[in-house]
Amino acid sequence: MQIRTSPEIADVLIVGSGAAGGMAAWNxxxxxxxVTLLDAGERFNRARFWTHVRPWEFRTREARGLHPPEFYxxxxxxxxxxxxxxxxxxxxxWGRGGKTNVWGRVxxxxxxxxxxxxALDGWEIPWPVSYAExxxxxxxxxxxxxxxxxxxxxxxxxxxxxxxxxxNPRCGEYLIRRAAHHAGVKIVAGRRAVVTREHNGxxxxxxxxxxxxxxxxxxxxxxSDYLLEPALATGRLTIVDHAVAAEVLTGDxxxxxxxxxxxxxxxxxxxxxxxxxxxxxxxxxxTRLLLNSRGTRHPNGIANSNDVIGRYLCxxxxxxxxxxxxxxxxxxxxxxxxxxxxxIYMPRFVPAGGxxxxxxxxxxxxxxxxxxxxxxxxxxxxxxxxxxxxRAVKQRYPALVALHxxxxxxxxxxxxxxLDPVRKDAYGIPLMRIEYSIGExxxxxxxAMYTTCExxxxxxxxxxxxxxxxxxxxxxxxxHEHGTCRMGTDPKRSALNRYCQAHEVKNLFVVDGASFPxxxxxxxxxxxxxxxxxxxxxxxxxxxxxxV
Amino acid sequence: xxxxxxDALKVLAATTSLPFAAQAATEPKNxxxxxxxxxxxxxxxxxxxxxxxGAVDAGVPAILDEAAGRSPALWxxxxxxxxxxxxxxxxxxxxxGQNEAVRRISGLDGAAPAPFFTALKNQVIDAYYSTxxxxxxxLGYHGNVPLAEFPGCTHPExxxxx
Ligand SMILES: Cc1cc2nc3c(=O)[nH]c(=O)nc-3n(C[C@H](O)[C@H](O)[C@H](O)COP(=O)(O)OP(=O)(O)OC[C@H]3O[C@@H](n4cnc5c(N)ncnc54)[C@H](O)[C@@H]3O)c2cc1C
Ligand code: SF4
Numbered sequence: 042m043q044i045r046t047s048p049e050i051a052d053v054l055i056v057g058s059g060a061a062g063g064m065a066a067w068n069x070x071x072x073x074x075x076v077t078l079l080d081a082g083e084r085f086n087r088a089r090f091w092t093h094v095r096p097w098e099f100r101t102r103e104a105r106g107l108h109p110p111e112f113y114x115x116x117x118x119x120x121x122x123x124x125x126x127x128x129x130x131x132x133x134x135w136g137r138g139g140k141t142n143v144w145g146r147v148x149x150x151x152x153x154x155x156x157x158x159x160a161l162d163g164w165e166i167p168w169p170v171s172y173a174e175x176x177x178x179x180x181x182x183x184x185x186x187x188x189x190x191x192x193x194x195x196x197x198x199x200x201x202x203x204x205x206x207x208x209n210p211r212c213g214e215y216l217i218r219r220a221a222h223h224a225g226v227k228i229v230a231g232r233r234a235v236v237t238r239e240h241n242g243x244x245x246x247x248x249x250x251x252x253x254x255x256x257x258x259x260x261x262x263x264x265s266d267y268l269l270e271p272a273l274a275t276g277r278l279t280i281v282d283h284a285v286a287a288e289v290l291t292g293d294x295x296x297x298x299x300x301x302x303x304x305x306x307x308x309x310x311x312x313x314x315x316x317x318x319x320x321x322x323x324x325x326x327x328t329r330l331l332l333n334s335r336g337t338r339h340p341n342g343i344a345n346s347n348d349v350i351g352r353y354l355c356x357x358x359x360x361x362x363x364x365x366x367x368x369x370x371x372x373x374x375x376x377x378x379x380x381x382x383x384x385i386y387m388p389r390f391v392p393a394g395g396x397x398x399x400x401x402x403x404x405x406x407x408x409x410x411x412x413x414x415x416x417x418x419x420x421x422x423x424x425x426x427x428x429x430x431x432r433a434v435k436q437r438y439p440a441l442v443a444l445h446x447x448x449x450x451x452x453x454x455x456x457x458x459x460l461d462p463v464r465k466d467a468y469g470i471p472l473m474r475i476e477y478s479i480g481e482x483x484x485x486x487x488x489a490m491y492t493t494c495e496x497x498x499x500x501x502x503x504x505x506x507x508x509x510x511x512x513x514x515x516x517x518x519x520x521h522e523h524g525t526c527r528m529g530t531d532p533k534r535s536a537l538n539r540y541c542q543a544h545e546v547k548n549l550f551v552v553d554g555a556s557f558p559x560x561x562x563x564x565x566x567x568x569x570x571x572x573x574x575x576x577x578x579x580x581x582x583x584x585x586x587x588x589v
Numbered sequence: 590x591x592x593x594x595x596d597a598l599k600v601l602a603a604t605t606s607l608p609f610a611a612q613a614a615t616e617p618k619n620x621x622x623x624x625x626x627x628x629x630x631x632x633x634x635x636x637x638x639x640x641x642x643g644a645v646d647a648g649v650p651a652i653l654d655e656a657a658g659r660s661p662a663l664w665x666x667x668x669x670x671x672x673x674x675x676x677x678x679x680x681x682x683x684x685x686g687q688n689e690a691v692r693r694i695s696g697l698d699g700a701a702p703a704p705f706f707t708a709l710k711n712q713v714i715d716a717y718y719s720t721x722x723x724x725x726x727x728l729g730y731h732g733n734v735p736l737a738e739f740p741g742c743t744h745p746e747x748x749x750x751x
Contacts, residue, residue: 096719096733247736374729376732415730
């Protein structure tokens with residue numbers, strides 16, 4: 042097959058356009074740098090989103106041959122191999138903006154402790170970045186994209202002067218807040234990247250509650266509308282859509298010299314040369330790309346002579362508990378949509394005096410799906426049938442409360458991504474294999490997470506839906522992968538320096554969640570944005586100084 | 590109350606007063622006529638017509654038929670379940686007899702519910718509460734509409750911390 046090579050040499054070539062790649066493109070182009078970006082998909086057309094299609098209209102539309110936009114990459118197109126009995130549920134969005142088209146918008150700052158904790162407890166390598174260094178970038182990101190929330194500064198959750206007004210909680214959220222208070226657990230206003238008033242030209246949220254189907258007015262942050270479009274407007278960004286990157290190429294000097302990629306549909310092979318490469322294809326896809334970049338200078342994958350890349354995959358454990366609060370049973374049905382998902386959040390909870398804390402790190406909690414939703418799947422767990430069942434469902438419908446705790450998973454060398462030696466995708470790129478398990482620390486933490494949920498629901502006098510203590514979502518379900526190309530000060534134990542620059546290949550940067558040494562208990566995207574901004578500030582300065 | 594919220598309630602009132610004539614009987618695409626008739630009856634035993642529409646009123650049997658078309662495993666489970674209840678003979682029983690037959694597989698007597706019953710109940714619930722009849726008329730859902738402002742909780746008694 043003929044390989045097409047672009048004649049130009051890109052100043053900076055970025056792979057991926059989600060939170061990380063979008064931020065890199067936006068920050069570099071506004072500083073005068075010319076950028077070429079490869080994305081594995083295309084822009085999702087907002088005019089075709091099903092944001093305002095009512096649940097009962099789905100079937101009739103589908104019967105007419107209409108379909109909602111397909112955000113998610115089908116596993117059949119890009120299978121992920123896992124050992125028997127150890128599934129890993131990887132969610133990927135290939136297309137401009139990546140997963141930010143459908144993300145949950147929970148936008149939390151990591152706390153000072155989140156950054157310092159690995160150094161304090163000594164589990165694996167420390168973060169090379171402090172909260173003090175990240176804080177100004179959090180400020181800038183929040184001002185840029187618009188995050189609504191409380192300004193309360195909690196020990197494990199920093200506040201912000203830049204938050205937009207938070208939406209009022211629903212009845213059930215207030216009742217759970219009170220119950221938690223009685224149980225000694227503090228609940229605060231959620232922090233979500235939803236613009237609750239017009240912000241930087243983005244229309245305000247109109248509380249239709251359908252964010253998961255994509256927002257047709259882009260009232261929540263997505264990388265495509267908030268970062269790529271302004272970057273394109275500078276005239277300095279070129280996006281190559283449908284470009285599936287397969288390999289970072291290297292020159293004789295061992296430096297990155299470009300990227301080999303395939304047309305997603307055409308399967309044509311292309312090469313594009315570049316002076317600097319930024320990898321930002323999301324943690325797992327970036328890792329696959331790096332491991333597959335095996336030249337004579339880099340037999341173990343680019344920037345990976347110390348065998349760190351692919352290892353230390355860390356995510357979060359998660360489960361769900363549901364109940365019904367007595368105050369709302371059989372009561373009036375309100376429109377509980379709001380900004381869709383929780384208006385409240387439980388910052389990391391530590392029992393007084395650390396009682397029962399026999400694990401490292403910690404857990405926080407989200408509260409999705411309170412009150413009247415667009416369905417009643419909880420009904421499947423109510424006993425019986427007939428008019429009694431129907432009545433029981435109706436009575437409980439406005440009273441539903443839902444607890445979703447997230448706990449940090451420690452990084453471990455043998456939780457890893459590798460390339461399958463035999464199986465390949467349609468382009469001939471090796472399939473990836475994910476081997477991942479949780480350990481004793483997570484199982485102990487899960488016990489504490491269950492106890493916290495039980496105490497809150499007990500204090501709420503809630504009727505609790507059946508659950509099995511200790512059971513957890515399938516690994517990967519938290520969709521917060523980290524660690525497989527981590528930053529660090531020790532070049533023997535990390536792949537990147539503190540600015541996401543590869544120790545071994547100075548014109549190669551990896552700016553997504555792969556660069557995080559830990560997963561923390563929090564949703565990462567705000568930090569991915571802040572960190573990518575920080576890293577590309579450094580890169581731009583190094584470029585200006587002629588060092589990279 | 591804001592105008593938008595009032596409008597939303599008006600919409601709700603209007604939809605709630607719609608007459609709920611049973612949906613036009615549909616020809617099943619996957620089940621036999623006999624299986625379809627039994628499944629229709631079972632759907633209504635699980636979520637019957639009360640002062641609001643029941644499963645058949647809401648068109649649930651057609652949704653089950655479509656779901657079976659997408660999932661061979663579900664299709665088999667439902668088909669075998671119908672057979673285990675005696676097929677068309679189930680329909681010739683009295684209403685009390687039918688109720689008793691469902692009760693025996695429902696888990697209400699302490700035994701584990703039959704897998705067929707659980708599968709059917711889950712399907713009926715998902716289907717019914719996704720229709721306008723189930724979601725709007727029965728439950729009173731009035732969301733997924735643009736609002737100028739989101740009121741949230743307006744009850745001081747819910748908002749206390751003590
Ligand atoms: C349903 C859901 C809910 C979520 N909720 C939250 C939340 O509430 N809060 C939060 O912080 N996070 C949340 N997340 C996670 C969040 O979406 C991610 O952290 C964030 O999008 C990561 O940004 P990224 O740039 O690393 O990757 P992505 O956003 O996944 O972007 C990856 C980009 O790389 C491209 N790409 C991939 N492979 C290749 C390749 N081989 N060649 C070229 N391009 C490639 C893709 O097309 C895409 O543009 C959620 C995710 C999902 C799916
Ligand atoms: S609730 Fe707000 S952010 Fe979500 S889809 Fe509706 S308008 Fe967009």
